[in-house]
Amino acid sequence: MGILTLTAVHKNFGETEIIRGVSLDIEQGEKHAIIGPNGAGKSTLFHLISGLHRVTTGTITFKQNEIQNKTPYEVSRLGLTRSFQVTNIFARMNVFENVRCALLWSSGYRYSFWHLLGSQGEINDRAMEVLDQIGLKNKALFPAGELAYAQQRALELGIAIAGGAELIMLDEPVAGMSHSEASNAVDLIRRVTAGKTLIMVEHDMNIVFDLADRISVLVYGEIIASDKPENIRANSRVQEAYLGEVGSNA
């Protein structure tokens, strides 16, 4: 059994069935991409795994813990982190504070009101390291809400990876970026997820085929194929359901 296992996961919103029996097994260290047409339920699946939504039926197991009924912060504490499709940062705090906050729990500070964080010491050094990794070291004291879009996306990634989670989930990490920004972002993702397990939702097929070891295709709440990139490309059902559609749009 892999690091993350979904078994017969269903999610209904009222009468509407959005996720219709998804089973998926993600191996430790795997780079897994989830693709599918708009409205297929990719983001909902992310929300279910990360605890934002509750499953209707089915189980989700992360490192031998059943997490389908846990809150986002409980899931996060187990070492599962995620980014968001829409930039989701702490806009009024500076860039450094954004990353340092993301480090607090994993550094063992919990809800402490008796430790002073100061400007020296391990957590501050570690926050600067993360800023260095995501290329925002020279923006450390800049208000996060005033960064350029691509920089906010980098910060979003920085917040997600800062705590050293083993499983990183990225929801359309390069959406809305220019070509060169996207290619920088892909390099960055590759660097910061080295040795970690990655699940990503992405529309840009070049990036998906470039980054992923394995691809799952989600169509109308069901996974119709889950395989190596070359097999997915050759799969006729996938071409019909998804790749063909993208091709005709392009």
Next chain:
Amino acid sequence: MMASIAKLSLWAGYLLVLLALPQFFDSILSISIFNQMAIAIIFALSYNMLLGQGGMLSFGHAVYFGLGGFLAVHTLILIENGSVYFSIIFIPLVGGIFGLLAAIFIGSFSTRKAGTVFAMISLGIGELIAASSLIFVSFFGGEAGVSGDRTFGPLFFGVDFAQDLEIYYLAAIWVFIATVFMYLFTQTPAGRMANAVRDNPERAEFIGYSARRVRFISFCASGLFAGIAGGLFALNYEFITEENLNAATSGRVLLMAYIGGLGYFIGPIIGAVVLTLMNSLLSNYSELWLLYLGVLFLLTVMFLPRGFAGLIMMHQVAWLRGTLRRLALPYLITGIPAFIFILASIAMIELSHTDGEVFHYLGVSLERGSSIDWMLIGGIAIAAFLATRKSLQQLKDAWEDANTLPGDEDS
């Protein structure tokens, strides 16, 4: 290292100012104003822990101030009866502990959500407690409130705190301690996460924190310090009534924190000082001071969303670039007609409000019945308003000039 020395000297300066103030202003009136300021500073800073740092808009913060104050007065009565025996210098702490207990109880359900839900619950609790205070007469004393006497209990190094000045020094020490601890709170994990939850509660949950728990901790800390302020109030006035925990008091602390500037630690201190001064001095000159306060609040919300502290901080760039002096003349050019406009407006407001036929204003006697007087002031007001408006452009240009680096001009 340099930064920490600068910070320490700032704190030392703060303490020095607090302790030295009575040397320069020693009238009974000024000491009484300083005592009010001390109370207001702690109260406003505690409010800012909620709204400025934690994103919780409370309309019922006076509850913790008032409950702390009531328990403090009851403790004074116990000391007077000889039931308990300790120095009254610890009375603010008694208030604080009761404020904290109240906050633990109320916060346990009110901090579940921020935003409108939190605001409405705070309003409801505020009304509830204010109404109870007239029902549970044995604790709250009904409309008359309860009163005590601070001069009982053991002497503190020979001081019995009968004089307001002695209370001032005690208050100054408490203000300093409370300010230091509230500042230090902002530097702790719980304090930093309060900012994070304010900005984005959803994301905070995905980095391991329960937004509700983070809010709860800030809420409790805020209740503690509000209670300390209430305890200080009890010591200063030796009585407390329902008025000190009702919506009007809650509204006043919101105004203080907002006008001072929510985004800055020092903002509520500025707000507390300015509003206490307005409250004590302006009310001697005009019955309409609440109207002026309301106008000041409106103008702040509309034009200075970051308060007085924000206004001061806006000048940081020009200060660092050494171009601040270039703004002096433009400020005067706009400031003088603006000031005349304000004076003329006040003249009209007061003239229409005055009971007598003649109103003495700035050495001039204005007649309410005289249309010439009215036209004269009205004319001055309109002319000053137009002059102010016309002068805004030069101020804008000067501002651009002072805040632009020589290299930036091409862009």
